[in-house]
Amino acid sequence: MRNTWKVARWEIKRNMKNKTFLIGLLSTPVIFIAFMLLGSLFGGYDVDETRVTEVFVNDELNIFSELQMSVEESDLNWNLQETEMQESQVLNKLEDREDTAFLFIDESTVNEGLVSVYTTDEIDNFFMNQLQIFVPQIQSIQLERLNLSMEELSPFLNGITFVEETLQGNGENGNGEVTAEGGLTSFMERLVPGAFAGFIMISIVFTGMAIFQSASQEKKDKLAEIILSSLTPGELMQGKIVGYFVLGIIQSLVSIVFILPFLIWRYDLPIMEYLFVPELLVLLAIAVLGFLLFAAIFVGIGATMEDVTTAGNFQGLVMMLPFSPAIFIGPVLNDPSGLFAQIGTYIPFTSPGVLILRLTMLEEWPWIEVIIALVILVISVWFFMKLAGKIFKVGILLYGKNATPGEILKWLKA
Amino acid sequence: MISVKNVGKFFKDKKVLNNISFEVHKGEIMAILGPNGAGKSTTIRNIMGIMYPDEGSITFRDHKDIPRNKIGYLPEERGLYKNVKVMDILLYLADLKDYPLKKAKERALAYLEKFDLKGKEFVSVEELSKGMGQKVQFIASIIHEPELLILDEPFSGLDPVSQELFKEEIRQLANQGTAILLSSHQMNLVEEMADRLFMIHKGQKVIYGTMDEVKREYANFKCTIRGKNELSELEVLPEVQRIKQEENKSVLYLSKDVQPAMWLKSLPDNVRIEELVLDRITLHEIFIDVATGKNLILEAGELDA
Numbered sequence: 001m002r003n004t005w006k007v008a009r010w011e012i013k014r015n016m017k018n019k020t021f022l023i024g025l026l027s028t029p030v031i032f033i034a035f036m037l038l039g040s041l042f043g044g045y046d047v048d049e050t051r052v053t054e055v056f057v058n059d060e061l062n063i064f065s066e067l068q069m070s071v072e073e074s075d076l077n078w079n080l081q082e083t084e085m086q087e088s089q090v091l092n093k094l095e096d097r098e099d100t101a102f103l104f105i106d107e108s109t110v111n112e113g114l115v116s117v118y119t120t121d122e123i124d125n126f127f128m129n130q131l132q133i134f135v136p137q138i139q140s141i142q143l144e145r146l147n148l149s150m151e152e153l154s155p156f157l158n159g160i161t162f163v164e165e166t167l168q169g170n171g172e173n174g175n176g177e178v179t180a181e182g183g184l185t186s187f188m189e190r191l192v193p194g195a196f197a198g199f200i201m202i203s204i205v206f207t208g209m210a211i212f213q214s215a216s217q218e219k220k221d222k223l224a225e226i227i228l229s230s231l232t233p234g235e236l237m238q239g240k241i242v243g244y245f246v247l248g249i250i251q252s253l254v255s256i257v258f259i260l261p262f263l264i265w266r267y268d269l270p271i272m273e274y275l276f277v278p279e280l281l282v283l284l285a286i287a288v289l290g291f292l293l294f295a296a297i298f299v300g301i302g303a304t305m306e307d308v309t310t311a312g313n314f315q316g317l318v319m320m321l322p323f324s325p326a327i328f329i330g331p332v333l334n335d336p337s338g339l340f341a342q343i344g345t346y347i348p349f350t351s352p353g354v355l356i357l358r359l360t361m362l363e364e365w366p367w368i369e370v371i372i373a374l375v376i377l378v379i380s381v382w383f384f385m386k387l388a389g390k391i392f393k394v395g396i397l398l399y400g401k402n403a404t405p406g407e408i409l410k411w412l413k414a
Numbered sequence: 415m416i417s418v419k420n421v422g423k424f425f426k427d428k429k430v431l432n433n434i435s436f437e438v439h440k441g442e443i444m445a446i447l448g449p450n451g452a453g454k455s456t457t458i459r460n461i462m463g464i465m466y467p468d469e470g471s472i473t474f475r476d477h478k479d480i481p482r483n484k485i486g487y488l489p490e491e492r493g494l495y496k497n498v499k500v501m502d503i504l505l506y507l508a509d510l511k512d513y514p515l516k517k518a519k520e521r522a523l524a525y526l527e528k529f530d531l532k533g534k535e536f537v538s539v540e541e542l543s544k545g546m547g548q549k550v551q552f553i554a555s556i557i558h559e560p561e562l563l564i565l566d567e568p569f570s571g572l573d574p575v576s577q578e579l580f581k582e583e584i585r586q587l588a589n590q591g592t593a594i595l596l597s598s599h600q601m602n603l604v605e606e607m608a609d610r611l612f613m614i615h616k617g618q619k620v621i622y623g624t625m626d627e628v629k630r631e632y633a634n635f636k637c638t639i640r641g642k643n644e645l646s647e648l649e650v651l652p653e654v655q656r657i658k659q660e661e662n663k664s665v666l667y668l669s670k671d672v673q674p675a676m677w678l679k680s681l682p683d684n685v686r687i688e689e690l691v692l693d694r695i696t697l698h699e700i701f702i703d704v705a706t707g708k709n710l711i712l713e714a715g716e717l718d719a
Contacts, residue, residue, distance in 0.1 A: 003510065006506075006509055006510055010506050010509075013502070014495070014497075014498055014502075017498070017499075017502075018497060217495065221493040221494060221495050221496055222491045222492055222493030223492070223493055223494065223495065225459070225462075225464060225487070225489035225491060225492070226487065226488075226489060226492060226507065226551075226554065226555075227510070228462075228464050229462045229463075229464065229482060229485065229487040229489075230482055230483070230507070230510035230511055231482075231510060397464065
């Protein structure tokens with residue numbers, strides 16, 4: 001174990017002193033941020049602070065001035081106007097507009113507590129929540145009309161509900177009732193840890209690809225015998241895996257230090273609160289197991305060849321394995337609990353990617369599937385580490401030629 | 415110091431080492447010789463624990479487990495990490511041998527100075543010339559003050575100046591008590607340096623003994639005569655074991671007990687001599703004979719069996 005740490009420390013130190021690695025380390029988050037900025041530039045996703053939402057109110061109860069006062073008090077970026085337009089005309093009016101909403105406050109508002117809201121496709125994500133500021137005004141009207149009989153008290157007790165009716169609102173999804181605890185928030189709660197775990201996994205898998213290079217380094221530089229005269233092949237292999245794991249963590253941390261403040265500044269979400277939830281631990285465990293699995297495969301295959309440019313078809317195929325979850329992205333997005341999603345969960349190579357994706361999308365976690373998948377992953381990691389150890393032991397001393405799949409099979413049997 | 419007993423090793427069904435036994439003592443230089451593919455490197459790898467023998471045993475000071483941090487090793491196939499600093503790699507290799515870093519640093523600096531590499535400690539390995547690289551490799555193999563130093567072809571690819579430097583350093587280490595196991599093709603160097611030697615061919619022991627013993631036993635006198643002489647005339651000369659003739663040159667291999675001065679006097683007057691050299695068979699010739707399968711040595715009988 002001591003020797004494993006020595007190798008790990010050396011790999012870390014060697015890389016941290018290497019210009020190529022340092023440039024990669026710093027450029028990854030910069031590129032990430034640059035793409036996000038570019039994306040919003042071309043996608044017109046301008047979440048600018050100065051964006052004004054036009055709010056037209058068809059007010060049959062004569063409370064417009066009260067509404068206007070509460071808008072001013074709550075410091076919202078709204079341009080509140082009165083309109084005489086009827087509900088039937090609204091759709092045409094909205095078609096060629098952005099950030100516009102129509103509210104219809106009439107008798108039904110008083111009696112049933114419903115306000116019809118029409119919005120354009122493009123509107124502030126939180127608009128429906130912000131509408132809550134009108135609740136006191138509308139309630140006070142309701143109260144005014146009360147005769148204090150139980151029957152008449154009930155609408156007041158029911159509270160006010162804003163019924164969202166967008167342009168597509170005439171379709172089947174029309175009457176999504178948005179309450180203060182909207183679906184958006186709970187989705188963000190799941191997305192943030194999931195995206196975080198996914199990001200960690202991708203960055204350690206990419207750093208893990210460097211293991212590939214590193215595994216054949218001793219061969220290329222003809223150091224294998226010198227190193228192996230001091231420690232066992234197993235220690236060397238483990239040291240490399242541990243070392244590159246730490247490098248992957250360093251890469252992730254550096255990226256997070258850059259990207260997280262950027263995200264918080266840009267999207268104004270309580271990311272830190274969403275991030276540090278118990279689920280994150282499970283997601284991270286999956287990411288780490290994924291790393292160990294691919295690290296074992298890379299270090300084993302890496303030891304069978306002199307360098308990447310001379311890789312045969314077989315080695316090239318194995319290198320593609322970490323990208324295999326891509327096959328399942330489509331089906332999983334369609335149906336996160338479907339058959340393909342489950343198949344992907346149980347195949348060791350695709351399991352980490354598919355699991356992280358599924359758990360991000362699903363509200364209720366399928367715990368039994370998660371546990372089975374974790375058990376499969378742990379066993380696979382153990383199994384592939386063993387195989388890699390066998391290949392590494394022979395491969396590392398094989399100077400000057402690449403091993404064929406046949407030879408590798410023979411070493412495995414030995 | 416280290417003792418190899420009846421070691422055998424199979425590669426698949428082929429036996430590449432058969433019943434190999436030898437010892438290396440403290441403060442001596444022991445040479446292991448043999449043509450390519452004879453099993454020298456395999457023997458060394460077995461000692462280093464890079465491979466494990468299928469038969470026999472290897473013990474270090476009568477202990478089965480070999481303390482690798484007490485052994486220094488310079489393999490035949492050797493190199494250094496390319497994109498690191500000289501000092502970093504020396505300290506890493508010393509650290510792997512559990513040698514205290516502070517002492518390692520001092521020794522590294524001292525040796526770099528000794529080998530004319532002063533000021534190169536912060537230079538990247540890829541900027542070194544081949545010769546400099548070999549010096550750094552050599553330093554790496556001795557930085558942790560090993561009790562046993564194994565050098566596989568240490569002189570290959572060295573220029574004469576560096577060769578002399580290495581020879582001097584190896585001798586000094588032996589004088590300080592390091593046991594040295596050296597493999598080489600360069601017979602003249604082995605003859606110059608080794609106290610004892612072990613010759614191996616096709617995985618089998620051929621010769622094993624001290625340099626003096628080997629010379630006394632195998633390096634009989636031979637007489638090379640330039641001039642046209644009939645084979646039949648030379649064959650009748652006393653003490654001649656066999657004759658090799660090509661054109662005008664005859665090589666007479668003399669028996670072990672020959673008295674050189676007396677034998678010269680016994681040469682008949684009719685032998686045509688344009689040039690005559692009387693000397694001993696060199697290690698080089700023994701080596702060539704072994705390698706090409708002419709069993710000159712077997713004729714002379716085995717020593718120290």
